[in-house]
Amino acid sequence: MRFAWIDLREVPGRQLQAVLDAAVHARMGGVVAADAELLASLPPTVTRVLAPEGQGPADPKKPGDKAEKGTGAEEAKGTADAGPSSRSGSSPAATGIDVLLRRFGTEDELDALAAGNRAAGGTPAAGIIDVRDDRTLQLSCAGAMKLPYTVIHFADPTKIPLEIVLAAAESADGKLVTVVDDLEEAAIVFDVLERGSDGILYAPRSADEVFALARLLQATTPQLELSTLTVESIRHVGLGDRVCVDTCSHFEEDEGILVGSYSSGFVLCCSETHPLPYMPTRPFRVNAGALHSYTLGPENRTNYLSEVGSGSVLLAVGADGRTRRVVVGRAKLESRPLLEIRTHAEDGRLVSLTVQDDWHVRVLGPGGKVLNVTELRTGDELLGYLATDKRHVGLPIGEFCKEV
Incomplete structure (x- = not known):
């Protein structure tokens, strides 16, 4: 079933509360924020995704840039093994955090995230990656096979890389989440290869866009009684x-x-x-x-x-x-x-x-x-x-x- 995560980190401050209320009311699949206390205040009807600063989509850069430096395997492993729930000694439910979003850009970082998910007691870790070349594309395919959620930001407007990831992850149990810039792109992403991305990550500009997104997610056709x-x-x-x-x-x-x-x-x-x-x-x-x-x-x-x-x-x-x-x-x-x-x-x-x-x-x-x-x-x-x-x-x- 298709779902959407509402990214609060890029929502204008004056719109933040209205967007948050709309996301809960419209039963969006999840809410992404850098504020753990804000997420803990939300009802369990939404997936509460904690994304610490610096863990969102990077600005598009040329291949070979250092955008992915500073998020090495040691940091990824430490976060996966010692997420909010582990540091506090409480369960994920008690902290109000359902998923921890961490960036990965190398095989070592991906393996550390996957290893952390296999360890008992920690908050499940989702990976986020920017796809801008063949190396990161292949890494995103591997992530889709290993992680419960893989969030992908595609640097280029073509949907061919998304098609490749969808095909590679056809048998995977995890969910693929694609970062989109607007509702028109969301509709396209959901139709790629007739299957589409499992979910999207979107920063709405207003509460109206949240409700429009809800209508898009519900756009199914009925079974008619002839x-x-x-x-x-x-x-x-x-x-x-x-x-x-x-x-x-x-x-x-x-x-x-x-x-x-x-x-x-x-x-x-x-x-x-x-x-x-x-x-x-x-x-x-x-x-x-x-x-x-x-x-x-x-x-x-x-x-x-x-x-x-x-x-x-x-x-x-x-x-x-x-x-x-x-x-x-x-x-x-x-x-x-x-x-x-x-x-x-x-x-x-x-x-x-x-x-x-x-x-x-x-x-x-x-x-x-x-x-x-x-x-x-x-x-x-x-x-x-x-x-x-x-x-x-x-x-x-x-x-x-x-x-x-």
Whole structure:
């Protein structure tokens, strides 16, 4: 599960208390500070990380600089063996410190940290390292394999080094924490290699940024309960505009997007993943429907197909109801003959879909069965989704609304 550590050391003084309160209220994964007494005052719902002065991310320097001097193996070992809990003779819980953050820049320093963690009774030590060249990159990979937490500050904006660490630490039990400069970078870091960093270390500028980060961490897509819809009529309605949605992702064979003429019900429209006799497959595309149609996106938000365009985010939906976010690369609107498909759910609710009147356009039935729209007959069964909310500008709203 993804998490965030809030770094209080770089938060402006006038914002410090508000950021701290927000971090606790939003249940951030951890708080990083140089003040042990401040950390001890926090509830155990957050991981309390003590980072003594000089143990944060270093300023980017050229390879070969002495940024990592002064944090030798002897200091790292002494801290790991004699952390706050050991010096006081009390347990980590009694001191209010859950993790001690220490910098490492050599194999000896890393080995000392790992050895200290194997010793009983001490506060667990996490390592922090600045990756600026191949040597420090390889050392960070080793840290990810040996330490409970490895915090990495990447000097360069490329995410290739992060990909390398993620691949190297695939089987590791420890957690990888990446230092980020803003929320946009946090979102990118969480998506690298589809797995992403386990956590991030971030110094927010305000309490609002803490809550925005909390929303980012909770940005999951729901499992939908799909319904079986029964076709009751099909008719040719003439020329109109339909929309093809080209995404930046490959669809699975049983995936598509939900489209409907009414906000109360949608049909699962199939992607062009399956072979067609007269053109190559386009597994990123859904021939979705007429431009007036609704399509379902994240956070229970709908959009008209006419509003969908480059950069829009929609839900890819599988025949078993699983969902995931897909980004739209482009939407293509063209005039074509249209076909209206009217269906009803088990409760009698009407679900309507208007699509291009062509054999190549497909919808999905129970079990992910692929159905050509021009071959549908009364009584055929389709997969769909029934929404309980009425809509205003795509948002759920509790008001009377009748669609015909």
